[in-house]
Each structure stands twice: as structure tokens, then as C-alpha cells.
Amino acid sequence: LPTYVIAPSILSADFARLGEDVDRVLAAGADVVHFDVMDNHYVPNLTIGPMVCKALRDYGVTAPIDVHLMVKPVDSLIPQFAEAGASIISFHPEASEHIDRTLQLIKEHGCQAGLVFNPATNLSYLEHVIDKLDVILLMSVNPGFGGQSFIPHTLEKLRQARKLINESGRAIRLEVDGGVNVDNIAEIAQAGADMFVAGSAIFNQSDYQAVITQMRAQLGT
Numbered sequence: 001l002p003t004y005v006i007a008p009s010i011l012s013a014d015f016a017r018l019g020e021d022v023d024r025v026l027a028a029g030a031d032v033v034h035f036d037v038m039d040n041h042y043v044p045n046l047t048i049g050p051m052v053c054k055a056l057r058d059y060g061v062t063a064p065i066d067v068h069l070m071v072k073p074v075d076s077l078i079p080q081f082a083e084a085g086a087s088i089i090s091f092h093p094e095a096s097e098h099i100d101r102t103l104q105l106i107k108e109h110g111c112q113a114g115l116v117f118n119p120a121t122n123l124s125y126l127e128h129v130i131d132k133l134d135v136i137l138l139m140s141v142n143p144g145f146g147g148q149s150f151i152p153h154t155l156e157k158l159r160q161a162r163k164l165i166n167e168s169g170r171a172i173r174l175e176v177d178g179g180v181n182v183d184n185i186a187e188i189a190q191a192g193a194d195m196f197v198a199g200s201a202i203f204n205q206s207d208y209q210a211v212i213t214q215m216r217a218q219l220g221t
């Protein structure tokens, strides 16, 4: 993967033509497919599950699929998503009874593991598990819906997380999710993020390539 990863959230894609829309966004220069799983329990919305992930693989999508689990409980879905072709599986610590066990489960199933922090979730969860993480995902909106505004306080949290990652000496991706667009992506990168989820900013435009090119220009790549 490149230094800066652009991960369009298919939450804002056309679900009636999902395969085509994912192909289009990858052809437009996206690196990763961000796949939002919501259960109407951990978050107040309902989306897609492992069957849709498998359908995308069967359709021929070969790009990494970044599964963002907003579900409670988490564990039973991990083997299913691994089998369905997930590359990265991330979950919220509040949704797991045993965070270390859940991380281990993701690894055992051959996927990369990520921990997700809501805007008000303390980064102190990292203290005991940072050595097991491939991705730290900071939510810059409250999870559940696309099209919300970036919460500015996330920038300070990104700086803290970047510092912890650097201190760990490990190659952990710092992913940001929510309200990312062409106008704020440079500032978000400056705060330490290197993986950018963007749903509405990309899929609500007709020319995906133009948006992704503008994002990369803002990132100086």
C-alpha cells in the first residue's frame, strides 16, 4: 500500500449497483474498500454483512477490503468476515467483552487487526494492546451515518495516537473515518493520519477520479 491510503466508504455507494460502483471507485484511484457494518444495536443504523463482502469478492474485487465492525457482540462475525474475504477487521473496544481475545481471533483468521476509537473514547485502551494492532482507527464523527461533519477535536487525538505509534516503533496505520473531504484532508494528514476513509465526499460526486486526484494533490502525492 502507498504512504497515504484512500479508502472510500461504500456506505455512500449505490447499493443497487454495488459491484460496478466499487469497480468505478477503484479505477478512479482508490486503494482500499472501506466496508461499514452496522447492526441497529451498537449503532442506530443497519447495513451489510459477510454475504455482501463475499459477493464483492466473487464479483472480482481484488483490492483490500477494510471491514469496520459497528456491531455488538463482535466475535461471531470475525470468522465469517475472514471467510468472506476481509483483509482488515476493526472493531470498537466497547463492543467486545474481551478486547485481547477479539484481536487474537482476527489474527488467527489471517486478517489484519484494528481497534476503533469513537470521538469520546479514551486512547488509554491502547496501552495494553498496541503491540497487537495493525491499524488504529479514529472516528471523527459519531458512528452510524455517512455525511456528518468532521469533529475538530479529533486532530488533537490524531497527534496523540501518532505519538504512541511512533513510540511503539511498529508500522501501525493511523486511519481516520468521518467527515473527511478535499478541504480538510491536508490538515488531517498533518496531524498524523495516513489512511483516509471518505464516503459522501467521493460517492456524492459524479467524477470519483476528480475527487481522489484532488485529495492526493492535497496530500502532496
Ligand code: DX5
Pocket: 009, 011, 012, 034, 036, 068, 141, 142, 143, 144, 145, 146, 147, 148, 177, 178, 179, 180, 197, 198, 199, 200, 201
Ligand atoms: C460512519 C462510518 C463511516 C462513514 C463515513 O459510521 O463508519 O465510514 O461512512 O462517511 P462520510 O465520509 O460521509 O463521513
Ligand code: ZN
Pocket: 009, 034, 035, 036, 068, 177, 197
Ligand atoms: Zn467506517
